[in-house]
Amino acid sequence: MNEEQAAFVEAMGQYMGGYKLTPVAGRLWAWLLICEPQEQTAGELAEALQASRGAISGAAAFLSTVGMIRRSRRRGDRREYFSAPPGTFNAILRNAGAAYQRLAEITQAGLGAMAGRPPAARARLEEVHDATVFINTEFPALIDRYLRERTVRQTQLATTIRQAAEILA
DSSP: OOHHHHHHHHHHHHHHHTTTSOHHHHHHHHHHHHOSSSOEEHHHHHHHHTOOHHHHHHHHHHHHHTTSSEEEEOTTOOSEEEEOOTTHHHHHHHHHHHHHHHHHHHHHHHHHHTTTSOHHHHHHHHHHHHHHHHHHHHHHHHHHHHHHHHHHHHHHHHHHHHHHHHHHO
8 A cells, every 4th residue: 555545545544433433334335435456355454454353343233234344255255355446336326315215214203202382392303303204305316417427427437438449450
């Protein structure tokens, strides 16, 4: 890992640590986004990140549970491989709406439980409910737009590369 890569990995660890995730989880995800080969064993990850295999195992368990990384095995190989393949983050974005939907449902039930209470008593819960309903409505459309625009950009880039290759051939 070169100095720029190490700085990126460390910055991601600090960033995710600020959101109550372990810094190792952030560092692991960052490294899997840039490493070659893209699939790494726990031993390779521990060495690259200068972390214990136990820390790697715990971080990998969490990251795979939330869909940020993929775990796989190869036939005839007892080791487990970890990766952050393309499309993983897009899937996380698409699934994020489910969390907001559930929170909107819970806060709606809470508002129902407070139906007879004065508006001032309901204000905090209404704030959370209104925000989650708004996000639940707007977020899926925003993600769909992002994914459409990204596909267009990727298609344009592939076309440009193909045309350049034809000219050079």
